[in-house]
Amino acid sequence: MPTIRVEMFEGRTPEQKREFVKAVTEAAVKTLGTSPEAVDVILFDIKKSDWASAGVLWSEKK
Template sequence: MAGPAAQTRQDRSDLPQLKRSTSMPTIRVDMFEGRTPEQKREFVKAVTEAAVKTLGTTPEAVDVILTDIKKSDWATGGVLWSEKKK
């Protein structure tokens, strides 16, 4: 990997050196079910790279938790997504 996202925390002298207990981001993402494993793999890679770049942490410290939700279990504006017109 090239660029700032590939740098480790030790390479980023402009960022404070934090221990995992204070710098560990856990990013939770709720989304409709149906994404492929490849889509999820690419997504968590991009989210991890963004966290490393913006938060000054290491990739190993970033946890990404994906939760697949059925459209019948998610509502917006009082209407279930499974009942919305396409």
């Protein structure tokens, strides 16, 4: 069973998340040959103040 972990900035609507997990599940089924029931998608909403790239917090980027 594939478990897909997705980390993204918070702020997506439930509708956006619903569409996203549906698309990710469909892609896993198509490419891995598994059933939709075997696919788990775990979403982690991260605050921009808790994520940094190149030594700079995303909450401080302009």
